[in-house]
Amino acid sequence: MTTVAEPQTARETAFVDNDLHPVGHGRMLRKEDPRFVRGRGHYLDDVQLPGMLHLAILRSPLAHARITSIDITAAQAHPKVKLVVTGAMLAEKNLAWMPTLSNDVQAVLATDKVRFQGQEVAFVVAEDRYAARDALELIDVTYEELRPVIDARHALDPDAPVIRDDLKDKKDNHIFDWETGDKDATEKVFAAADVVVTQDMAYPRVHPAPMETCGAVADFDSVNGKLTLYSTTQAPHAHRTLYAIVAGLPEHKIRVISPDIGGGFGNKVPIYPGYVCAIVASLLTDKPVKWMEDRSENLTSTSFARDYVMHGEIAATKDGKILAIRTHVLADHGAFNGQAAPVKYPAGFFGVFCGSYDLEAAYAHQTAVYTNKAPGGVAYACSFRITEAVYLVERMVDCLAFELGVDPVELRRKNLLRPEQFPYTTKTGWVYDSGDYVATLDEALRIAGYDELRREQAAKRERGELMGIGISTFTEAVGAGPRKDMDILGLGMNDGCELRIHPTGKATVRLSVQTQGQGHETTFAQIVGEELGIPPADIEVVHGDTDQTPFGLGTYGSRSTPVSGAAAALVARKIRDKARIIASGMLEVSVADLEWDKGSFRVAGDPGKAVTIQEIAMRAHGAGDLPEGLEGGLDAEVCYNPSNLTYPNGAYICVVDVDPGTGKVTVRRFIAVDDCGTRINPMIIEGQVHGGLADGIGMALMEMISFDEDGNCLSGSLMDYLLPTALEVPAFETGFTVTPSPHHPIGAKGVGESATVGSPPAVVNAVIDALRPYGVRHADMPLTPSRVWEAMQGTVQPPI
Amino acid sequence: MQVTMTVNGEAVTREIEGRLLLVHFLRDTLGLTGTHWGCDTSNCGTCVVLMDGEPVKSCTVLAAMAGGHEIRTVEGLAAGGELDPVQRGFMNCHGLQCGFCTPGMMMTARALLDRNPDPTEHEIREAISGQICRCTGYKNIVESIRWAAAEQAGVRSTLEPMTVGSAS
Ligand code: FES
Numbered sequence: 028m029t030t031v032a033e034p035q036t037a038r039e040t041a042f043v044d045n046d047l048h049p050v051g052h053g054r055m056l057r058k059e060d061p062r063f064v065r066g067r068g069h070y071l072d073d074v075q076l077p078g079m080l081h082l083a084i085l086r087s088p089l090a091h092a093r094i095t096s097i098d099i100t101a102a103q104a105h106p107k108v109k110l111v112v113t114g115a116m117l118a119e120k121n122l123a124w125m126p127t128l129s130n131d132v133q134a135v136l137a138t139d140k141v142r143f144q145g146q147e148v149a150f151v152v153a154e155d156r157y158a159a160r161d162a163l164e165l166i167d168v169t170y171e172e173l174r175p176v177i178d179a180r181h182a183l184d185p186d187a188p189v190i191r192d193d194l195k196d197k198k199d200n201h202i203f204d205w206e207t208g209d210k211d212a213t214e215k216v217f218a219a220a221d222v223v224v225t226q227d228m229a230y231p232r233v234h235p236a237p238m239e240t241c242g243a244v245a246d247f248d249s250v251n252g253k254l255t256l257y258s259t260t261q262a263p264h265a266h267r268t269l270y271a272i273v274a275g276l277p278e279h280k281i282r283v284i285s286p287d288i289g290g291g292f293g294n295k296v297p298i299y300p301g302y303v304c305a306i307v308a309s310l311l312t313d314k315p316v317k318w319m320e321d322r323s324e325n326l327t328s329t330s331f332a333r334d335y336v337m338h339g340e341i342a343a344t345k346d347g348k349i350l351a352i353r354t355h356v357l358a359d360h361g362a363f364n365g366q367a368a369p370v371k372y373p374a375g376f377f378g379v380f381c382g383s384y385d386l387e388a389a390y391a392h393q394t395a396v397y398t399n400k401a402p403g404g405v406a407y408a409c410s411f412r413i414t415e416a417v418y419l420v421e422r423m424v425d426c427l428a429f430e431l432g433v434d435p436v437e438l439r440r441k442n443l444l445r446p447e448q449f450p451y452t453t454k455t456g457w458v459y460d461s462g463d464y465v466a467t468l469d470e471a472l473r474i475a476g477y478d479e480l481r482r483e484q485a486a487k488r489e490r491g492e493l494m495g496i497g498i499s500t501f502t503e504a505v506g507a508g509p510r511k512d513m514d515i516l517g518l519g520m521n522d523g524c525e526l527r528i529h530p531t532g533k534a535t536v537r538l539s540v541q542t543q544g545q546g547h548e549t550t551f552a553q554i555v556g557e558e559l560g561i562p563p564a565d566i567e568v569v570h571g572d573t574d575q576t577p578f579g580l581g582t583y584g585s586r587s588t589p590v591s592g593a594a595a596a597l598v599a600r601k602i603r604d605k606a607r608i609i610a611s612g613m614l615e616v617s618v619a620d621l622e623w624d625k626g627s628f629r630v631a632g633d634p635g636k637a638v639t640i641q642e643i644a645m646r647a648h649g650a651g652d653l654p655e656g657l658e659g660g661l662d663a664e665v666c667y668n669p670s671n672l673t674y675p676n677g678a679y680i681c682v683v684d685v686d687p688g689t690g691k692v693t694v695r696r697f698i699a700v701d702d703c704g705t706r707i708n709p710m711i712i713e714g715q716v717h718g719g720l721a722d723g724i725g726m727a728l729m730e731m732i733s734f735d736e737d738g739n740c741l742s743g744s745l746m747d748y749l750l751p752t753a754l755e756v757p758a759f760e761t762g763f764t765v766t767p768s769p770h771h772p773i774g775a776k777g778v779g780e781s782a783t784v785g786s787p788p789a790v791v792n793a794v795i796d797a798l799r800p801y802g803v804r805h806a807d808m809p810l811t812p813s814r815v816w817e818a819m820q821g822t823v824q825p826p827i
Numbered sequence: 828m829q830v831t832m833t834v835n836g837e838a839v840t841r842e843i844e845g846r847l848l849l850v851h852f853l854r855d856t857l858g859l860t861g862t863h864w865g866c867d868t869s870n871c872g873t874c875v876v877l878m879d880g881e882p883v884k885s886c887t888v889l890a891a892m893a894g895g896h897e898i899r900t901v902e903g904l905a906a907g908g909e910l911d912p913v914q915r916g917f918m919n920c921h922g923l924q925c926g927f928c929t930p931g932m933m934m935t936a937r938a939l940l941d942r943n944p945d946p947t948e949h950e951i952r953e954a955i956s957g958q959i960c961r962c963t964g965y966k967n968i969v970e971s972i973r974w975a976a977a978e979q980a981g982v983r984s985t986l987e988p989m990t991v992g993s994a995s
C-alpha cells in the first residue's frame with residue numbers, strides 16, 4: 028500500500044522510518060475502523076434523543092438589506108411547530124450577537140440588517156425535520172435592499188456602503204492593517220537587485236466542505252441546569268468556554284460532546300449561529316433540539332477559506348540568488364471577522380511567506396476588509412493562512428525562474444536553506460526548527476525521474492503536445508502554540524493529556540483534542556504504547572467529550588501531534604518515572620540501577636531480574652508497601668506548552684497534461700515527499716497526505732466560491748462547487764525524509780495540512796510550465812478548462 | 828401511505844409520508860444510521876445503498892418508490908457476522924479516515940465486484956466517481972477494493988492482513 032520507493036543509497040537508508048518498531052510507532056491498522064466499516068459510527072445526525080425536536084433556519088436571500096418586518100404568525104400556527112424565534116426575540120435575551128474567534132461580533136439572528144446572502148434571520152423548531160422546513164416557508168420577511176460590497180478592491184472606496192454600522196462609530200469597511208518584516212531594509216535590497224519580478228495573483232475563496240455538514244443537538248436539563256451539547260466541533264473545550272461566556276451558563280454545567288466527525292478541515296472550528304440557536308431552542312422548549320444544516324447552508328454560510336488578492340515581488344541576482352520577497356495582500360473577511368487565528372496574528376501565520384529560502388530581507392503588508400459575503404476566513408487545512416503564503420512564494424520563485432530562463436529545480440536548489448542553518452530565524456522572525464530541504468527535494472526528483480520527465484516534455488513539445496512539470500518546496504508552521512505568544516480569545520493554546528494505568532496494566536488516555544478522521548484513537552495509543560511498552564491494543568483513547576477529558580484547544584492547524592502528541596508522550600514519561608520508583612521497591616535495588624527496556628525495568632547487569640509495567644501497575648494499585656512517600660495508583664496528567672512551533676516541510680512534483688484543443692488539465696502524476704519529523708504511523712501519514720493532495724488539486728483546478736455582483740453565491744451546491752472525484756486525481760506517489768523536531772518530545776512535527784498547503788502551487792506551476800509555448804507566466808486558480816484556454820489566448824482575467 | 832420493502836433481508840412495513848426520502852426512511856424511521864446524507868443535489872454519494880443489487884443514491888429515491896424492492900445497506904454487508912471482503916479491504920488498506928463516505932463507497936464496491944470480480948484501477952475509479960471522499964484522496968479506496976477483489980478470488984494478497992490494534 029505504500030509507495031515509498033526502495034532506498035537506494037546509504038544516505039536514503041537513513042530516512043527509512045520506524046515502520047518495523049515492535050511496539051508503538053509503526054504501521055498499524057486503525058482502532059476506529061471496525062465500527063465505521065459496520066456502519067456503527069456515531070455522527071451528529073445519528074444522535075436521537077427521546078422527545079427530540081428539529082430546528083431549521085430561515086436565511087437571507089439578499090446580500091445586504093435592512094429588515095423592515097418579520098411576520099411569524101403563519102409559521103407559529105403550523106400544527107407541528109413548537110417555536111419560532113427572530114433576532115428581535117433573541118435581542119431581548121441579549122443573545123442576538125455572539126463573539127467571533129477574532130474579537131469581532133457576529134449576529135446569531137439578524138436584528139437590523141442582513142449582511143450576506145445566507146445569513147440567519149429566524150428559526151423554527153418543529154416535531155420533525157420536514158415540518159420545520161415547511162414552516163420556514165410561512166415566515167414573511169420584508170427587506171429594504173441596500174447596495175452590497177462584493178469586490179474587496181472597492182470595499183474601501185469613499186462611497187462604499189458601510190456594512191458594519193452595528194459597530195460603534197464604524198464609518199468604513201476596514202478591519203485591520205498588518206505588517207511584518209523590515210520595510211526599509213527590503214526596499215534597499217530591491218533597489219539594488221539585478222532582477223525584480225512582480226506578479227499579481229489571487230487565491231480565490233474556497234470551502235472546506237467536509238462530507239458531513241455542521242450541526243448540533245442541544246439538550247438542556249432544566250432540573251439540574253446542565254446543558255449537554257453534541258456538536259460538530261473540532262475544539263470542544265474552547266467551545267464550552269465560549270458558550271459559558273455567551274450564554275451566561277456556568278462552565279461546569281456545560282458538557283460539549285463531539286461525536287464521530289465526518290471531516291473537519293477547519294470548517295468545524297468556529298461556533299456557528301445554528302449551534303447557539305439549538306441551545307436557545309432547548310432552553311425555551313425544555314426538549315432536546317437538533318439542528319443539522321443542509322449542504323447549501325454549509326457552502327453559503329459557514330466558514331470559507333482564502334480569498335486573498337496578492338501582489339508579489341521577488342528580488343534576485345542575475346545568477347539566481349534570491350535576495351528578498353515583498354508582498355501586499357488584500358484580505359476579504361466577509362461580513363463578520365470570524366477568522367480563526369491566534370489573537371496576536373491577525374493575518375494568521377502568513378508571515379512564513381519567506382518560504383524555504385535563505386533571504387536577505389522580507390516584508391509583507393496586509394489590509395483586511397469587510398464585504399457582503401459569508402464570514403470567516405478560517406483554516407481550510409491551511410495552518411492559519413500558510414497555504415496563501417506558500418502559494419505566493421512558490422509561485423514567485425517560478426515566475427523568477429521563468430524570467431531568468433532557468434530550471435525551477437535548480438533555482439530552488441541554489442536557494443534552499445541548508446541543514447547547518449537550523450535553527451533558522453527568518454527575516455519575519457519565525458524560528459524554523461529543523462529540516463534537510465535539499466535531501467527532500469532530491470528524494471522527490473528521484474521518485475519522479477525528473478530528468479526523464481524533462482526529456483519526455485521536450486519530445487512532446489516538438490509534437491505540439493502540452494505537458495508540464497511543477498515543483499513546490501514548502502515549509503509549514505504548525506503546532507500552535509507557545510502560550511506567551513499564542514491564544515484564541517484569551518485561551519492559551521496548550522493541551523492537556525491524562526493517562527491512567529489500570530491495575531491489570533491496561534491504560535486509558537484522555538485527550539483534549541479530538542479526531543475528525545485523523546486516527547487519534549490509534550496514533551495516541553501508539554505514542555503511549557511506545558513510551559510505556561504497553562501494546563496499543565491495550566490502550567483506550569478517550570476524546571471529544573469535555574466531561575471526560577482535560578482542557579485544551581482542539582484539533583486544527585495540524586496541532587494534535589505537535590501539541591497533544593507531546594502531552595501524551597510526556598504524561599507517559601511521568602508515569603514511567605513513578606513506575607521506576609515502584610520497580611526499585613519491587614526489585615529491592617536503587618532506581619539508579621534500573622534500566623528501561625520498553626515495557627519493563629531491569630536491573631543493570633542482572634537481566635534476569637526485571638518487572639514489567641503490568642506488574643508494576645498491579646503493585647501500584649495493590650496491597651503491600653510502596654517506596655517511602657509514594658502515593659498509590661499509576662495516573663498522571665500534564666498540560667503541554669510548546670516552546671516553539673514545529674516546521675514540517677516537503678518537496679512536491681506535479682506532472683500534468685493539457686489538452687491544447689480544450690484547455691483541460693489532467694494531473695497525470697503527483698509525487699509528494701514529506702518531512703514531518705518522527706513518523707508515528709506511516710500508514711496514517713500517507714493517508715493524510717493523499718487527502719491533502721486531492722484537496723490541493725481541487726483548489727488548483729476546480730474549487731471556487733464565487734458571487735455575482737449582487738452578492739448571490741454561485742457555488743451553493745456540490746453541483747456548482749466542484750470537488751475532485753476519483754477520476755480527477757492520480758494514484759499519488761509518496762516518499763519521506765525524517766529530520767525530527769529538536770524540541771518536540773518525540774520529534775514529531777504534524778502532517779495533517781502539509782499536502783493541502785504544498786500542493787496547489789505545484790499544480791499551478793505544472794500547468795504554467797505546460798503553457799510555456801504560449802509564453803504564459805501566470806494564471807490564477809481555479810485552472811478550469813476555460814481559464815486555461817483564455818490563458819492560451821492571452822485573455823485570462825483574475826477570478827476575483 | 829403504507830410502504831413495504833425488504834431491508835437487509837427483513838420485510839418491513841411502515842406508515843410514511845409520500846414525500847419521505849429513502850435515506851430518511853432508513854435513518855430516521857428504521858434507525859439504520861450507517862447510511863449517510865451529505866448533499867442536496869445527488870452529488871456526494873454518502874447515501875448509496877443497493878436496491879435489488881444496484882447502487883442507488885437513497886437521497887434521490889422516495890421511500891414509496893422502494894416499495895416491493897430489496898434494499899441492502901452497510902448494516903447488511905457483513906453476512907452472518909463475517910465481514911465482507913470489501914469491509915476487510917477498507918480496514919486493511921486504510922480506505923477510510925472520517926468514515927463518512929465509507930458506507931456508500933463500500934456498497935458501490937460490493938455492487939461492482941458482484942458484476943466485475945476483477946476490476947482494473949480505472950474501472951474502480953469510474954465506479955466510485957459519483958461519490959466524493961474528502962479525506963482519502965481515493966488512492967487507498969481503490970487499493971481497498973482491489974484488495975477485496977483479490978481476497979474473494981482467493982488470490983493471496985501481497986499484503987499480509989494485519990490485526991487491528993497491534994503494530995506490525
Ligand atoms: S446525499 Fe449526496 S448524493 Fe445522496
Ligand code: FES
Binds near residue numbers: 923926927928
Ligand atoms: S473518509 Fe472522510 S469523506 Fe471519505
